[in-house]
Amino acid sequence: MTLDDILASLFPGGHEIRHDDGIIAGSATLRSGGKVLVIGIANRTALGVDEAIRLSGHLLDSIDKGSGPILVLVDSDSQRMSKRDELLGLNEFLAHLAKVLIHADMRGRPTIGLLYGHSAAGALLATGLATRVLVGLPGAEPAVMDLPSMAKVTKLSMAALEEKAKSTPVFAPGLSNLEQMGAVHMTWSDAVSLAEQLEALLGDMPAVQDRRGALGKERGGRLKAADIAERVRDLALQIR
């Protein structure tokens, strides 16, 4: 689905969402009458310092003026890989955007990520993975790193990586692999109105707590993470 298709299906009553230079910002009204704050990154745009500050700026301008949910649309490249971005402290800009999203979610503005295209690495951490519920659309292509780059870093052949990718969801790119890990909560259908699916989710939002460890365990993608975290927490609480 294109971004315009997605916005039309999400907000059949119309919306005030602009996108330019790959940055999505605006708001829309739900059929229930409530307002949704919308940000996002489109057209497989890289997330650099300039993009990140625009997105966090839009959130901070609007965050204390309403009470509705926040929707984060994602079709990005990786973080922008450049000397300038690193010189200016890209890690702080990406962390800042993630912090604003996490803080908003904790303070009564439930956050939903909608991954409809590509995303990778630092860009995914600062957007979709900083929301309470990350939804995938069919055809979304998240990756931590593409296989050719991975082959370079791990010094394994592409053939070997492709073979392992079939049986090992823990490292291979793809929506279903991230769903199995617990990173993606659910995949929506592109054959049904997105407005209906969004309203169904909003009517049944999970509580404000990170459920991704539990989901990963239930789905068999991360069998150890939730238990290790819980054991460390319990041991640490006994120290008092």
Added chain:
Amino acid sequence: MIAPIKDIVQAERARNTSFNEASARTRLALLLDGGSLVEFIGPEAREVSPHLKTFDLPEQYDDGIIVGHGRLEGAPVFVAAQEGRFMGGAFGEVHGAKLTGLLHAARRIGSIPVLILFDTGGVRLQEANAGELAIAEIMRAMIEARAAGVKVIGLIGGRSGCYGGGGLIAGCCSALAVSEPGRIAVSGPEVIETNRGVEEFDSRDRALVWRTMGGKHRRLLGAADVFADDTVQDFREAALELLELLGPVGTFGLDRLKAEHERLAERLRRFGRCEDAVDIWTAEGVAHAATVPELPADQFIALANRIGRTSRDAR
């Protein structure tokens, strides 16, 4: 009061030990009060990565991170230390989950600060999805802990630096201390060169790497509040200094995020057109900016305290 002999001996050892070259265990042993470390799920538990076998790679019994509780000048602290010599200190499923669990406990208690000794290349690619998600969970847990009043301090001076998702986690800390060899960035030099070409970034130009990503630049820019010389004792003193500096800083919240936004936006306005770190330092008013990389630690600290920005009330 005169310090007991064993404390003097420990401080002397810490002063003579390079933080950069020491193992994670040595760093913790010398950073904390002597003998105070209590480790959670240590190597004896043999909780190894379930994924490295697939790639015929060796495992480590602690999965490259130590998490626990200790004391700093008698006061309780939670600690996490990454071992940069195992898989580049990268975040995998077990490695990351230990830090997440520690932050969950810190949030519940509220009053015990967390020290994180970063030493990481980012996500462990052999378990990339689990590692990426672990980083997202750590960021969430850290913000939740900070909102509950917990101080989280990052100490960065390891061989693997603090790259990839590690850089984002560092960006979520309450404050950072960094040494000259500590590098903080998202994309590593080789990754930029591979993707964008050697004209964009020559990863073999070590001077370029240090002045773009290294500790001195991060301190002058205000990304880190304290610059430490490369000894474990200096990092111990930096951690104590940061705990004190953070004392008057209130709890994390919307005002702080707005202040951070202003701080970062101003950085873009002032330095967005600079082509090199030397241009930024010059714009900051450093005389003979090109000589900054050669300044000894004490002279650099004096300069940074005079000119460098701070960020602890705006992050």
